Amino acid sequence: MSFFKDSSLRTKMITSVLALFIIATIVLFLAYFFLHNIVKTEKEQDKFSTVSLNTVKLRANVNQTRIIILEAISQKEKFNKDVISKTIFDTKVISENSIKEISKYNQDQNETDLLQINDVIQFLTLYYENLNKQIDLIEKGKYDELVQFDESIQKVISSKLNDKLIELGKMQDNKLRNLSDGSQNTSVFALWTIPSLIVFALILFFFIVYWISAALRNIQKEVNDGIEILSESATNILTSATEVSTGTTETATALTENTTTIEEIRQTAMVANQKAVKVVEISQLSAKTALNGKDSVMETIEGMKKISVQMDMISESVIKLSEQSRVIGEITSSVNDLADQSNLLAVNAAIEAAKAGDQGKGFAVVAQEIRSLAEQSKQATTQVKDILNDIQKAVNQAVMATEQGAKAVESGSKLALQSGDVIQLMTDSANEAANSAIQISASSQQQMAGMEQIVPAMENIRKAIEQNVVGTKQTQEAANKLNELGVSLKNMLIKYKV
Amino acid sequence: MNISDKEILKRRATKLAKKTNVETEQNEEQIFMLCFELASQRYCLDTSFIKEVLVLKDLTPIPNTPDFVIGVINVRGQILAVYNAKKIFNVKEIGIKDQNKVIVLKDNDKDIEFGILVDGIIGNIKLSLHEIESIPDSLNETGKEYLKGITDNGIIVINTKGFIESQFLVIKQF
Numbered sequence: 001m002s003f004f005k006d007s008s009l010r011t012k013m014i015t016s017v018l019a020l021f022i023i024a025t026i027v028l029f030l031a032y033f034f035l036h037n038i039v040k041t042e043k044e045q046d047k048f049s050t051v052s053l054n055t056v057k058l059r060a061n062v063n064q065t066r067i068i069i070l071e072a073i074s075q076k077e078k079f080n081k082d083v084i085s086k087t088i089f090d091t092k093v094i095s096e097n098s099i100k101e102i103s104k105y106n107q108d109q110n111e112t113d114l115l116q117i118n119d120v121i122q123f124l125t126l127y128y129e130n131l132n133k134q135i136d137l138i139e140k141g142k143y144d145e146l147v148q149f150d151e152s153i154q155k156v157i158s159s160k161l162n163d164k165l166i167e168l169g170k171m172q173d174n175k176l177r178n179l180s181d182g183s184q185n186t187s188v189f190a191l192w193t194i195p196s197l198i199v200f201a202l203i204l205f206f207f208i209v210y211w212i213s214a215a216l217r218n219i220q221k222e223v224n225d226g227i228e229i230l231s232e233s234a235t236n237i238l239t240s241a242t243e244v245s246t247g248t249t250e251t252a253t254a255l256t257e258n259t260t261t262i263e264e265i266r267q268t269a270m271v272a273n274q275k276a277v278k279v280v281e282i283s284q285l286s287a288k289t290a291l292n293g294k295d296s297v298m299e300t301i302e303g304m305k306k307i308s309v310q311m312d313m314i315s316e317s318v319i320k321l322s323e324q325s326r327v328i329g330e331i332t333s334s335v336n337d338l339a340d341q342s343n344l345l346a347v348n349a350a351i352e353a354a355k356a357g358d359q360g361k362g363f364a365v366v367a368q369e370i371r372s373l374a375e376q377s378k379q380a381t382t383q384v385k386d387i388l389n390d391i392q393k394a395v396n397q398a399v400m401a402t403e404q405g406a407k408a409v410e411s412g413s414k415l416a417l418q419s420g421d422v423i424q425l426m427t428d429s430a431n432e433a434a435n436s437a438i439q440i441s442a443s444s445q446q447q448m449a450g451m452e453q454i455v456p457a458m459e460n461i462r463k464a465i466e467q468n469v470v471g472t473k474q475t476q477e478a479a480n481k482l483n484e485l486g487v488s489l490k491n492m493l494i495k496y497k498v
Numbered sequence: 499m500n501i502s503d504k505e506i507l508k509r510r511a512t513k514l515a516k517k518t519n520v521e522t523e524q525n526e527e528q529i530f531m532l533c534f535e536l537a538s539q540r541y542c543l544d545t546s547f548i549k550e551v552l553v554l555k556d557l558t559p560i561p562n563t564p565d566f567v568i569g570v571i572n573v574r575g576q577i578l579a580v581y582n583a584k585k586i587f588n589v590k591e592i593g594i595k596d597q598n599k600v601i602v603l604k605d606n607d608k609d610i611e612f613g614i615l616v617d618g619i620i621g622n623i624k625l626s627l628h629e630i631e632s633i634p635d636s637l638n639e640t641g642k643e644y645l646k647g648i649t650d651n652g653i654i655v656i657n658t659k660g661f662i663e664s665q666f667l668v669i670k671q672f
Binding site: 340341343344347348350351354355364367368371 | 532553619621622
């Protein structure tokens with residue numbers, strides 16, 4: 001069934017028609033077979049019925065003739081002889097006719113029946129010969145002979161004949177009954193099978209019609225949907241085509257812009273190429289410079305070491321200076337003491353001079369001078385002290401400065417080392433930059449070549465766009481046609497409503 | 499060097515010379531005084547009572563003596579008592595001065611000799627008597643009896659004789 005469902009409509013229809021055809025042929029064949037059977041049985045029936053009927057007739061004739069004979073025997077002279085002969089003649093004719101009718105089917109009889117029939121016919125002929133003899137005897141008036149004959153021969157023959165006829169009739173009747181039973185069975189069978197087959201065929205036919213109509217309905221629905229989709233698609237295509245046409249015009253304008261842009265890019269690429277070449281030169285130069293810088297840094301480090309040594313010397317000198325200034329301070333303090341003592345001496349001298357009165361006046365002046373000298377030397381020592389303080393401060397500052405200088409030298413040498421590393425990095429970077437610039441140069445050259453290839457490609461695109469414009473117009477027309485086609489298909493479907 | 503410079507130098511020389519002339523020019527009686535410093539204040543003593551001025555050296559403190567006695571010193575074989583002038587004149591101690599000098603005072607009439615410890619010696623000065631102003635009576639502090647007056651320069655003039663001969667300084671405990 002699944003095969004049937006899955007197969008195409010054509011195969012379905014073909015198989016259905018074939019099935020119908022087969023059923024019809026079967027029905028026809030069966031009808032023919034049954035008719036043939038019926039005809040055959042009719043013939044047989046005819047045969048058997050004729051035989052049995054004629055046997056009955058023969059029996060009746062035999063019995064009639066027998067009755068007449070027996071009447072003649074009993075009445076003897078009184079009996080009308082004309083009636084006898086006439087009756088017997090009539091019965092003879094009838095018997096002959098019956099035999100004829102029976103013998104008519106001799107060809108169709110089987111052997112036993114044929115033997116029986118022939119036996120009956122022999123007996124009949126024998127009976128009728130004896131009957132003729134009896135009639136002769138009756139006409140001659142020899143009733144004694146007749147009785148004798150009748151008693152001895154004819155009675156036996158007639159009874160035997162009668163028996164045989166009964167047997168034959170019974171047999172034929174039985175056969176007829178059997179036949180009629182069989183024919184009845186076949187007719188009943190035919191009566192059932194043929195209508196049922198016809199009904200089955202009708203049902204099948206209805207089913208086929210239903211299937212086909214369902215299939216057609218499906219097809220119609222699908223076609224309808226398809227048409228709707230078609231019309232929708234057609235409108236969509238139409239709008240798309242218009243959009244595409246506007247898009248193509250925009251693309252055309254964009255293309256011209258693109259062309260100018262590409263020209264600019266090409267020029268930019270050229271500039272980039274030149275710049276890259278310059279960068280290569282510059283980076284090589286900078287690599288050289290970096291090497292020089294490295295040497296300079298090494299020299300700087302050595303210089304720093306020298307400066308460090310000098311700094312040590314300076315600090316030693318400053319320490320010596322500090323010690324010497326301390327010594328100077330001690331000396332000045334002793335000078336100050338001396339000045340103090342000389343001042344006291346001057347004062348004492350002045351006191352002595354005052355005691356001396358007028359004679360000591362000159363001495364007082366000298367004492368005053370000494371005192372002023374002592375004052376001056378004291379002032380000088382204070383000045384020296386101040387200066388020494390300044391020197392001490394300066395020395396301290398110098399010590400701090402030398403310490404800072406030493407630190408600065410240390411950090412400077414560190415920085416110089418770092419700058420050496422940095423310069424190394426710079427050298428590497430410069431080399432990398434040179435490599436990169438070479439790559440950039442190659443890339444920009446490729447770019448330029450690409451740009452020059454793009455220009456004809458752009459021209460091709462422009463041509464393609466022009467073709468596109470034409471194509472979109474054609475597409476619009478085609479879409480219109482599609483739309484019309486959908487409408488006409490719809491109308492057609494409406495017309496051929498399934 | 500032109501003429502105007504010379505004139506300027508001359509004028510300056512005369513100006514300086516006048517200052518010294520003022521000191522030498524004297525018509526009235528003058529006294530010689532020794533000026534010393536005590537807690538930033540200047541005092542002066544009459545030179546006729548001063549034997550000499552010394553630097554304080556090898557001081558020997560003496561126990562069981564009044565506050566104003568510092569100790570004794572040896573001056574060329576002579577033992578001399580040293581008094582603290584600040585205690586005597588009731589001057590407050592301001593800081594410490596290591597330049598302590600000893601003024602040796604002597605009264606030949608009474609045969610008294612002792613030293614006073616001062617902060618510093620300023621020098622010998624001459625004073626006219628009219629230059630000394632008397633101290634106002636309203637001030638009544640200790641040692642006022644020894645004070646003679648005060649000069650225009652703010653130098654306190656000590657009545658040297660009174661000071662030396664005062665009973666205050668006589669040490670009864672001896």
